[in-house]
Amino acid sequence: METKNHRIYAMSVASVYIHYVAKAERKGRSKAEVDEIICWLTGHSQAGLSDELSNKTSFEDFFAQAPKMNPSRALITGVVCGVRVEDIEEPTMREIRYLDKLVDELAKGRPMAKILRQ
Template structure:
């Protein structure tokens, strides 16, 4: 399997782009951080530490305290590819993150972004 260059990009280089994207659409860094903590289990201090340490995206997800158990409820298209069909686990996590950031920027309700499983 091909190693993608994005795996070696630092989270610190991508995070400001995410902030710009959500703020340009009238949303906040706090909303962004909320979805990132939901996805990865990092708290605000740990998120800031990943930025300070300039860890790669691969390390960011390897060190994540706990991926949210409802992550498989994230569906849809990002970069022309359905996120639920991405075979590389790391690339899928990165695209899940992109998808959540897009949803914040589009103004989707936070209750919808932070997916809750449908009660049986």
């Protein structure tokens, strides 16, 4: 039986990425800032991120094969979709929600230095 999480993990990052960018742009932020957040979180270069998007890599593979997940991501706290990200036990779902939370912070106008936990 397929679970909801399994369907999310199998979704391509590219299919959600367009929504991340649209959300940021609606709030006066840029695609470049979304890319910076994703690269900070995963260790991807801009070229590597572009390749993953072109290849329609699933969320599960995207995070599992990320060059170097940023250790500062553990500083990301708060609520996404009614759930505290720091309380999510399943690792892949936690990574997805970290990304969601960072994009939310961008759309809310938070400075990049604070988003990137600097």
